[in-house]
Amino acid sequence: MLANTATCTVSGRHNLEERSMISKKMEAALNKQINAELYSAYLYLSMSSFFHSVNLAGFASWMRIQALEEMTHAEKFSEYLIERGGRVLLQSIDGPPTKWASPLAVFDEVYAHEQKVTALINKLMDLAIKENDHASRGMLQWFVDEQVEEEASADGIVQKLKLVGESGNGLFMMDRELSQRVFTNPGT
Numbered sequence: 001m002l003a004n005t006a007t008c009t010v011s012g013r014h015n016l017e018e019r020s021m022i023s024k025k026m027e028a029a030l031n032k033q034i035n036a037e038l039y040s041a042y043l044y045l046s047m048s049s050f051f052h053s054v055n056l057a058g059f060a061s062w063m064r065i066q067a068l069e070e071m072t073h074a075e076k077f078s079e080y081l082i083e084r085g086g087r088v089l090l091q092s093i094d095g096p097p098t099k100w101a102s103p104l105a106v107f108d109e110v111y112a113h114e115q116k117v118t119a120l121i122n123k124l125m126d127l128a129i130k131e132n133d134h135a136s137r138g139m140l141q142w143f144v145d146e147q148v149e150e151e152a153s154a155d156g157i158v159q160k161l162k163l164v165g166e167s168g169n170g171l172f173m174m175d176r177e178l179s180q181r182v183f184t185n186p187g188t
């Protein structure tokens, strides 16, 4: 692919050339995805705060780690964009919901949200294929695989919560189990 070049002037004295090895279309799409990953982090932090408010500290901790993972996703896209000579342009992040009817309602939303993210990643992959951008395809494949795990882990908790139903004891056990999760950077 031909490099996109543009010239800009800093303080009217130096001419800097912006070089990019990635198409403007892919650059814009990746910037949008960075925003989506940061929104995911916001959403999960909001869910974590909700769980604290209903005294489910283990659920809250699990969700905070989920938010940290989302930040590593945003970071992975940013690093890639920079490596390819693109420019990271941060946009404002929407405010997430703050209240849910039950732990099951929270995880139903996590699962639905991850399905949406999977669709966004698939669209990015479609664009990379269309543009014959092999490097972006390679990078995106990691996210395709990651989304399989993301959906499976959310669905696993949804199924457990359905089994637990109204049982306070079951919820207490799950809270203890979820508190065991430790943060590991999925990208390393």
Ligand code: FEO
Residues within 6 Å of the ligand: 037, 040, 069, 070, 073, 114, 117, 150
């Ligand atoms: Fe970044 Fe949960 O997908």
